[in-house]
Amino acid sequence: NYFQVPQERWQAFASVDYDINDSVEVYGRVFAVNSSVPTQLASSAFFGGSTATFKVNLDNPYLTAAQRTALIAAYNNEAAFPIPGEAAHGPYNAAAPAGTQLVTVNGIRRRLIELGPRVGISESKTLQLTGGVRGDLGSSGWTWDVSAQWGRVSRFDGLENDVSIIRARNSLIAIQTPDGIQCVSGPPCAPVNIFSGNGAPYRDSGVPMTGAMSQAGLDYIRANYYSSQTTEAHSASASVAGDVPAFKLPTAESSLGLAAGVDWNEFTSVYRPDDLTQFGGAMGQGGTSPPLSGRVDSTEFFVEAYLPLVEGKAGIQNLALDLGARFSDTNLAGSFETWKAGLEYTPVEGYRFRTMLQRAVRAPNIGEQYAPLSFGLTEVRSDPCAGSAPVTNATLRAKCIAQGAPASQIGLISPPAAQQAASIGGGAISLGVQLKPEEADTFTVGFQMSPDWLPGFSASVDYYKIEIDGGIGSFGAQEILDNCFNNNLTSFCSLVKRNSVGELEGDGFGIVQEIRNLATIKAEGIDYSLAYDFDIGEFDIGLGLSGTHTLDSSFKSSPASPLIECQGLYGDTCGNPTSKDRVNLSASVGWKSLSATLFVRHLSAVDVQARVDDPDQVGNSIYLVEKIPSYQYLDLSLQWRWNDALKVTLAAQNILDEEPTIVGNIPGANTAPN
Secondary structure, three states: OOOOOOOEEEEEEEEEEEEOOOOEEEEEEEEEEEEEOOEEEOOOEEEOOHHHOEEEEOOOOOOOHHHHHHHHHHHHHHHHOOOOOOOOOOOOOOOOOOOOOEEEEOOOEEEOHHHOOEEEEEEEEEEEEEEEEEEEOOOOOOEEEEEEEEEEEEEEEEEEEEEEHHHHHHHOOEEEEOOEEEEOOOOOOOOOOOOOOOOOEOOOOOOEOOOOOOHHHHHHHEEEEEEEEEEEEEEEEEEEEEEEOOOOOOOOOOOEEEEEEEEEEEEEEEEEEOHHHHHOOEHHHOOOOOOEEEEEEEEEEEEEEEEEEEEEEOOEEEEEEEEEEEEEEEOOOEEEEEEEEEEEEEOOOOEEEEEEEEEEEEOOOHHHHHOOOEEEEEEOOOOOOOOOHHHHOHHHHHHHHHOOOOHHHOOOOOOOHHHEEEEEEOOHHHHOOOOOOEEEEEEEEEEEEOOOOOOOEEEEEEEEEEEEEOOEEOOOHHHHHHHHHOOOOHHHHOOEEOOOOOOOOOOOOEEEOOOEEOOEEEEEEEEEEEEEEEEEOOEEEEEEEEEEEEEEEEEEOOOOOOOEEOOOEEEOOOEOOOOOEEEEEEEEEEEOOEEEEEEEEEEOOEEEHHHHHOHHHOOOOOOOOOEEOOEEEEEEEEEEEEEOOEEEEEEEOOOOOOOOOOOOOOOOOOOOOO
16 A cells, blocks of 8 residues: 555636725636545455355366365365255265356455555546625625635546456356366356465565466456546525614723624535446445435524623723624524624733633534445454454353354454454435534633734733534444443444354445444643744844644543543544644744745654553553654745745745654554644
8 A cells, every 4th residue: 555645636716806886896716626646555355254255166176185175075064054045955976067066165365466456546626616796885884795606526436456256256166178277157257266376486485386366367357446426515695794883882982793694505415336336346345335415405594793892991991792693404404503602801902811602513514414335444453253252251252143243153253354344334314324413512711912012922822622512423443342342332232243254344244333423522722822023134033833732632422432532642543643732833034035934843742542541551562653752843935025926935844854653554544644
């Protein structure tokens, strides 16, 4: 797989503003982006699980003597204990016609490196048009704005050089003929040999393996599949804003300020897979992905008010209320209200205190509602049902069987290949889930200063606390396993589906990661910034500092599940690192038409989540890296300004070429790109 994904991208933007008269202006915007991102995955494979359940004829000429003996024993076992749903057959008969005695083989695993890597295609095209009219309502001081917007995002995805399941099954039923080894099904089928080596040298001896697949066989089983998704957005809005002179408090100099309006939005999405994608016909695909289309619309009315309470008094230059309310009606999430109430206090010029309470509500978007059913892979540390542990643990054994593992497979279940389990995901509609809007309560309080006695200096500090109830998301795969097997939460056990050999693999099996309303998401922290601009002779100097200190970053996926804290951590359920401190420093110098700016980005150290959850793992963790140290990245920007219409900028990030920590692919990607 690629460590770094290449991207080709271009974008264009155009705007127009035209004054019809002194009171009316017409405006428009056009924005377009095209991007192409090729990806590369490891060669496809016989991955095990239900997609690797095949029939093999006992006289297949590619079988070794030992393999044939083992398969004959399995065939005789089938004769004694027929597979449910399949026609019964007798024991092995050496005189049977060629290619007629077929034995079922489960869980074949072989990486097809002869086929080469899988190549992914991802192309996206975005176009957005905005047009509107705005102006003044005479000499009243009120303004108005009416606009409409249309946008379309078209996405084309594909994966080439995978393996067709149907063709792979045909290619394993082969016999010896006077013209060579051929498929029983006849042309265009070409047989493949997965029963011996792939032709590469052995690592120890350097002697080449035997039995590499033929080019004809590789070409026959090779499969490419594609899908497209088009999302369109239509919106319109109208608003007015101005002061109400008739409403002014006697203690204030300014009157009530009002803004009100209406927004209408509609989103449509259509997903079109080809036949192979739709019916899950490729080895590496993971499962079916049926076509899907849907629509989400909303109508919203809003009003905002700014009411000065006291102005121009000793110690109270300004004391004002900041209020707002929004009423929303959606076609899928019903109706709801949101609001804000804030207080602003300026004791003297250059110093301002502010605080705000808000209730925010977010309805499910079109992707969360209408994403197609998808089957893929997800990362897990291990499968508790794999290996011998369930043999002697009655509780564990019962859980494994309840999830679909046959009792006969207990003790024989293989661990997930490459620590990857199959996953079942998709939008709420495709998974039959009724989503509700998520609600957030936010409290902020802060201070801002730009004193007259130090021109060019400004500073601010803000405390925030956010709690989201019913946040829209999905359970992490490892979180599901932990809550089922470690915390004994039966609701999570029902999200684990095992195939006919007890593994977490195959079409329709694995871990169900459906979109849903989670219990609680919390965020708490402090934002701060300092800036100072001054001159030294002919040079303009600018210094800046901004950052965030995280006090809390945690979530509960369900009321019964434990609180998961993620500040200063990364791992299975927390995902990408959440540094407790993120700081940006900047220093710039300008001289005439030239300027240069140096940026320093600081990220504090983070620990692997499992190391905190289980202290015994310190120094003995299954993770490649138990701790990511703090990082400082240096960026540089140079600018030359010819005139007001032309400037040239040259920028470089990470100029010291600081290498990211390679954490391994268990807790996420190989590195944390964000």
